Amino acid sequence: MSKTHKQTETDTQLSASIMKHRLKGIMILDLAGKIKVVNEAFSKITGYSDEEVLGKMPTFLYSGRQGEHFYKKMWHQLSVDGEWQGEIWNRRKNGTIYPEWISISGIPSEAGEIIHFVAIFSDITERKLSEERLVYLAHHDILTDLPNHRLLKERLIQSIKQAERKQQKLAILSIDLDHFKEVNEAFGRTVGDELLITIASRLKSTVRDSDTISRLSGDTFAILLAESSEIEHTATIAQKILHLLSTPITLDGHRPIIITGSIGVSLYPEDGTDSKSLFTHAEQAMTRVKNQGRNGYKFYSEEIGARSLERIELKMAIRRALERDEFELYYQPKLDLKTGEVTGLESLIRWRHPKKGLILPADFIPMAEETNLIIPIGEWGLRVACEQSRRWRDKGLPPLRIAVNFSARQFQQENLVENVCTVLQETNLEPAALELEITESIAMDQVDKGIKTMNKLNALGVRLAIDDFGIGYSSLGYLRQFPVHTLKVDQSFVKNLPQNKDDAAITAAIIAMGHNLNLEVIAEGVETKSELTFLQAHDCDGVQGFYFSQPLPAEQLETFLKRGTYKNLLKK
Ligand code: C2E
Ligand code: MG
Numbered sequence: 369m370s371k372t373h374k375q376t377e378t379d380t381q382l383s384a385s386i387m388k389h390r391l392k393g394i395m396i397l398d399l400a401g402k403i404k405v406v407n408e409a410f411s412k413i414t415g416y417s418d419e420e421v422l423g424k425m426p427t428f429l430y431s432g433r434q435g436e437h438f439y440k441k442m443w444h445q446l447s448v449d450g451e452w453q454g455e456i457w458n459r460r461k462n463g464t465i466y467p468e469w470i471s472i473s474g475i476p477s478e479a480g481e482i483i484h485f486v487a488i489f490s491d492i493t494e495r496k497l498s499e500e501r502l503v504y505l506a507h508h509d510i511l512t513d514l515p516n517h518r519l520l521k522e523r524l525i526q527s528i529k530q531a532e533r534k535q536q537k538l539a540i541l542s543i544d545l546d547h548f549k550e551v552n553e554a555f556g557r558t559v560g561d562e563l564l565i566t567i568a569s570r571l572k573s574t575v576r577d578s579d580t581i582s583r584l585s586g587d588t589f590a591i592l593l594a595e596s597s598e599i600e601h602t603a604t605i606a607q608k609i610l611h612l613l614s615t616p617i618t619l620d621g622h623r624p625i626i627i628t629g630s631i632g633v634s635l636y637p638e639d640g641t642d643s644k645s646l647f648t649h650a651e652q653a654m655t656r657v658k659n660q661g662r663n664g665y666k667f668y669s670e671e672i673g674a675r676s677l678e679r680i681e682l683k684m685a686i687r688r689a690l691e692r693d694e695f696e697l698y699y700q701p702k703l704d705l706k707t708g709e710v711t712g713l714e715s716l717i718r719w720r721h722p723k724k725g726l727i728l729p730a731d732f733i734p735m736a737e738e739t740n741l742i743i744p745i746g747e748w749g750l751r752v753a754c755e756q757s758r759r760w761r762d763k764g765l766p767p768l769r770i771a772v773n774f775s776a777r778q779f780q781q782e783n784l785v786e787n788v789c790t791v792l793q794e795t796n797l798e799p800a801a802l803e804l805e806i807t808e809s810i811a812m813d814q815v816d817k818g819i820k821t822m823n824k825l826n827a828l829g830v831r832l833a834i835d836d837f838g839i840g841y842s843s844l845g846y847l848r849q850f851p852v853h854t855l856k857v858d859q860s861f862v863k864n865l866p867q868n869k870d871d872a873a874i875t876a877a878i879i880a881m882g883h884n885l886n887l888e889v890i891a892e893g894v895e896t897k898s899e900l901t902f903l904q905a906h907d908c909d910g911v912q913g914f915y916f917s918q919p920l921p922a923e924q925l926e927t928f929l930k931r932g933t934y935k936n937l938l939k940k
């Protein structure tokens with residue numbers, strides 16, 4: 369049955385009024401997907417006039433955010449159900465992309481077959497923004513704009529997973545402002561709010577971007593230090609926060625206000641491995657600070673707290689020692705076992721502490737390595753050893769090779785070879801007058817890079833020795849590739865010679881192996897005649913140890929050198 373004239377007229381009016389819709393964009397496509405009609409709202413949203421789009425496929429609207437697969441699925445559903453709706457990101461004529469909600473339906477002919485598609489869409493940018501805003505508000509504190517408790521917890525859970533995977537540490541600091549209630553009462557809430565905003569921005573300046581500062585409630589904050597590698601780093605931040613907090617805050621029209629804080633710290637994994645226990649323990653530590661007079665910080669574990677304080681102090685003291693020139697070099701002779709001649713000197717660092725007296729390297733080198741202060745200390749040591757060697761030569765003393773110990777960190781330095789070159793030039797020493805003692809671990813750490821550096825030093829003419837040989841894990845296969853001249857047998861093997869059969873066997877094996885590889889073998893830590901006899905019997909090349917001489921300050925060593933050889937001590 370065909371439509372009456374009246375009905376067709378109504379249809380036309382109806383579609384005309386639909387097409388006039390001011391908010392919803394409308395386009396009608398033919399079966400081939402070409403645009404037949406668009407309305408004004410279409411042009412308003414997309415920026416294209418109808419002349420620009422009629423007869424074209426709407427692909428010019430694609431933003432690239434949806435892949436081919438997406439459109440395939442959409443057309444499939446349209447062909448099956450005759451309808452599709454969803455969210456699509458499209459591109460306007462001016463290039464910007466925007467989200468739209470679109471519903472597409474097939475329009476059937478009178479015979480019931482689909483002959484057109486009508487797509488009705490609205491720009492939902494605004495709605496999206498307010499959704500995002502809602503998500504933001506759900507995760508942030510409105511006053512300070514800091515992440516709130518919920519976001520902090522989410523991040524903590526993520527960080528714990530990451531720390532677990534990467535075997536890292538992390539820390540939670542629970543911060544409570546001291547007597548903030550009284551400030552609020554005295555100055556009013558508006559001032560209180562402004563104070564909190566200022567404090568929030570001060571807190572932000574203390575941490576890295578990867579860390580999270582959160583306002584939990586009224587005057588309590590918390591900080592998540594993700595990837596916190598060292599306990600001291602955490603302690604330093606706690607100190608920094610206390611310092612920043614106690615710096616007076618001046619708000620318009622008010623006298624300066626001083627706020628202090630109490631901080632409790634818990635550490636992953638030491639104090640807990642889940643978010644709840646980390647929060648609780650940080651809070652408990654904070655409560656301890658409150659009970660003990662406020663304005664301070666405490667680690668949940670007292671033991672960690674004490675240790676970290678000690679380490680912070682040591683770190684600062686080492687830095688000061690460098691500035692105040694408190695380091696000295698001592699020198700210990702190395703002897704040729706056959707001739708009894710001194711063949712070289714090993715420089716060994718000492719720290720002359722103004723209060724504690726002489727400190728041995730074992731008590732500060734590890735910390736210097738951890739903090740990278742070993743780099744300036746090492747450069748200082750290399751220079752001073754070379755300068756001293758030059759001075760002795762200028763005085764006419766025999767030109768002895770000077771040995772300098774190098775830590776792994778120094779050995780990884782990019783400009784190491786250049787530095788060595790410069791120091792040698794400036795002290796006018798030939799490269800062969802310098803020997804660098806490195807440990808097995810240096811050589812084994814990043815083997816290829818290590819070998820490259822060794823080759824460069826070797827090409828320069830500098831001698832290389834492997835120190836403390838035998839206690840590390842060097843693969844003997846690699847040893848062949850190292851361009852070293854000397855192996856120094858670790859003193860732990862020498863100490864018990866010849867009574868300890870294992871040590872005796874190891875020492876004898878190292879000497880034999882060294883000789884097979886054409887290396888000179890030196891035994892360190894020789895203290896007794898019996899040790900010496902064993903080494904002589906096994907044809908060791910050189911010795912060093914208290915039996916001959918302690919490490920000595922430069923002047924004392926000079927007197928010692930003038931005495932000549934040690935042939936008497938070597939008599940069998
Ligand atoms: P090292 O290079 O293996 O030095 C040998 C250590 O053994 C020195 O200890 C030396 O004083 C000690 N020693 C020498 N003969 C004997 C002996 O007969 N008996 C005993 N029991 N000990 C003896 P020191 O001076 O305390 O140095 C310890 C370590 O610190 C050194 O081991 C070295 O690894 C490191 N070190 C020393 N000076 C420096 C430096 O300037 N830079 C770097 N990176 N490390 C250094
Ligand atoms: Mg050494």
Ligand code: MG
Pocket residue numbers: 835836856858859892
């Ligand atoms: Mg050694």
